[in-house]
Amino acid sequence: xxxxxxxxxxxxxxxxxxxxxxxxxxxxxxxxxxxxxxxxxxxxxxxxxxxxxxxxxxxxxxxxxxxxxxxxxxxxxxxxxxxxxxxxxxxxxxxxxxxxxxxxxxxxxxxxxxxxxxxxxxxxxxxxxxxxxxxxxxxxxxxxxxxxxxxxxxxxxxxxxxxxxxxxxxxxxxxxxxxxxxxxxxxxxxxxxxxxxxxxxxxxxxxxxxxxxxxxxxxxxxxxxxxxxxxxxxxxxxxxxxxxxxxxxxxxx
Numbered sequence: 001x002x003x004x005x006x007x008x009x010x011x012x013x014x015x016x017x018x019x020x021x022x023x024x025x026x027x028x029x030x031x032x033x034x035x036x037x038x039x040x041x042x043x044x045x046x047x048x049x050x051x052x053x054x055x056x057x058x059x060x061x062x063x064x065x066x067x068x069x070x071x072x073x074x075x076x077x078x079x080x081x082x083x084x085x086x087x088x089x090x091x092x093x094x095x096x097x098x099x100x101x102x103x104x105x106x107x108x109x110x111x112x113x114x115x116x117x118x119x120x121x122x123x124x125x126x127x128x129x130x131x132x133x134x135x136x137x138x139x140x141x142x143x144x145x146x147x148x149x150x151x152x153x154x155x156x157x158x159x160x161x162x163x164x165x166x167x168x169x170x171x172x173x174x175x176x177x178x179x180x181x182x183x184x185x186x187x188x189x190x191x192x193x194x195x196x197x198x199x200x201x202x203x204x205x206x207x208x209x210x211x212x213x214x215x216x217x218x219x220x221x222x223x224x225x226x227x228x229x230x231x232x233x234x235x236x237x238x239x240x241x242x243x244x245x246x247x248x249x250x251x252x253x
Contacts, residue, residue: 005030008087010028010088011074012035013119014091014142015060019193021222022226023226025050028054029054037060040062068126086137089142090120090142092115093162096108098153109156112157124183128176132179139184139233141184141186143163143185144158145189145248147161147163148167169184182238184233184242185243189214189220189251191222192221193222215249218249224247
């Protein structure tokens with residue numbers, strides 16, 4: 001399959017989620033062989049089937065990116081199955097619900113920070129280790145406009161974790177651009193996924209709320225976020241290093 005990533009190998013964490021799945025399909029549609037990683041084996045299998053039906057190449061790898069050994073094995077799987085690793089998108093993340101800081105559940109806090117921050121750190125750690133030893137590569141981390149760019153009452157764990165991903169991305173970018181590994185982030189606003197709806201809210205109710213809440217008047221499609229990820233990991237953005245690309249319909253403009 002021809003495209004910007006023909007002959008390349010891509011890895012996507014959180015691929016069993018809506019946004020990660022869209023990124024994986026986009027990489028495959030541009031010619032990459034894609035390892036799709038996540039916890040939900042059933043959804044990963046469905047994603048692989050969809051990619052293959054569209055003429056792409058993909059395989060699934062079930063893992064927990066909060067565990068270093070599993071993150072390392074994930075990278076090894078991409079290399080073993082496809083012969084290398086050239087681009088990666090770290091999209092694994094959870095929200096954790098709403099509560100004021102004084103009432104926030106400590107176990108939930110630990111879980112959100114483990115997945116959203118430690119999971120990105122461990123994934124990058126092992127992705128970078130391979131890439132710098134094999135000619136370089138590109139990594140895009142999925143942060144959020146909630147955190148470094150905008151605050152949301154009651155979402156302390158999510159905001160803290162995503163702000164940290166933004167900072168971690170820029171630090172890693174400075175650390176490893178000399179190794180040929182180019183690292184950036186995207187910070188989406190609300191996306192057309194279950195995470196953008198309030199508890200008990202229907203899709204229609206959410207869309208009505210967003211018409212007033214966002215300057216653009218709607219949520220993003222997962223494909224719009226995937227397009228930004230692909231640009232940041234493609235050769236045409238070769239001079240972009242340590243950038244946190246906000247995609248939020250004007251919310252933080």
